[in-house]
Amino acid sequence: MKMMTNLFSSFDPLSSIMNLSLNWLSTLLGLLFIPYLFWFVPSRWSLLWSMITTTLHKEFKTLLGPANPGGTIIFVSLFSLIVFNNSLGLLPYVFTSTSHLTMTLTLALPLWISFMVFGWLHHTQHMFAHLVPTGTPGPLMPFMVLIETVSNIIRPGTLAVRLAANMIAGHLLLTLLSSTGPSLSTSLVYLLLISQILLLLLESAVAVIQSYVFAVLSTLYASEVN
Template sequence: MMTNLFSTFDPSTSLFNYSINWSSTIMGMFLLPSLFWILPSRNNLLWNKLTLKMHQEFKTLIGKKYNGMTLMFISMFIMMMFNNFMGLFPYIFTSTSHMVMTFSIALPMWMTFMLFGWINNTKHMLAHLVPQGTPKLLMPFMVLIETISNIIRPGTLAVRLAANMIAGHLLLTLLGNSGTMIKFNLLSMVIIAQILLMMLESAVALIQAYVFSILSTLYASETY
């Protein structure tokens, strides 16, 4: 029996003291390679167009100096998108709705960018703390504000993704639980609402993966 509404996000299934729910995070490693057995297939062409489009997006933000970094952001976008979509299937655990997952990705990545920037481009990082045209009287306050905004970046990245995934799933859970208690003539309205919410959640799963990757790219581009 569900103790509270948020217990739907608890990884409760286990085997040999290992949480089976988290296995959905790496399930893509077993499913995606099958797309490349028959070439050229429609799945393969769609996959190539998606990766090339994301490569152009990230390359525009990063610049030509670090072309290899786009591979990292494309991989992160694909992983986030896959896990977001996996959470839309019934009885499959949504790993990206947990701060453990999102914060463990955002914090090391942000820390790497900061160390790279402060070690290799110290003057640029110091100049970035004070926006151009700031009055001398406001410079200490601007340094403090910019420092705080830099420190909270991994937290905002993690909370944004987890909160958006939790919000839609909670609405779907509330409507699904109330379906057995409503009258038959209102059941069609609930079903239509569930379908519309599922369409919205599908869009959110793609958009949040894109936002997470784009913001990470922007943070990386500010370090050089």
């Protein structure tokens, strides 16, 4: 029990002043790192980020369709926020806010609720049509409505759990491997360091991929209500 407590302590927001958790301020660290890079224009970093956001804008615009030309801004911003928090979590002694459902549900639930409210108010017939796939036999229609309703309701939960679980899994694996270091011989320590570096590279890729998946799925859910 003590081992598990120590293992998960890196995900526990313990630092606080007057019951205000200071660890969550790590979400705002991007404001300290990003702005000065963009004052030196054109720099390599700003050109790279501009290329990434332009590519995402074009892809999200294709998913949303011509009816929402400016809707891509919120999803590109969502991707930027998540990828930066995921990347910051790989730094030592930096709290990974996206590994908590408190953070991921805060991002997913308001988006899903806004999509649902907009869809049912402005495209009611279209939303009803989504509950029964084309070609469904008559006797199966009530079951399909129930299945589609449940799958629709759990969407924000799956978005939040997917992001948080992927962030937790990688960090736990890194923590477990690093905890074995003091008991290993010198030759095995070198092997451990190589494996940790490879895992860190994998986690860097996962941080970007999960941010992209979260943003793309949110865009797909938004495109379904139009």
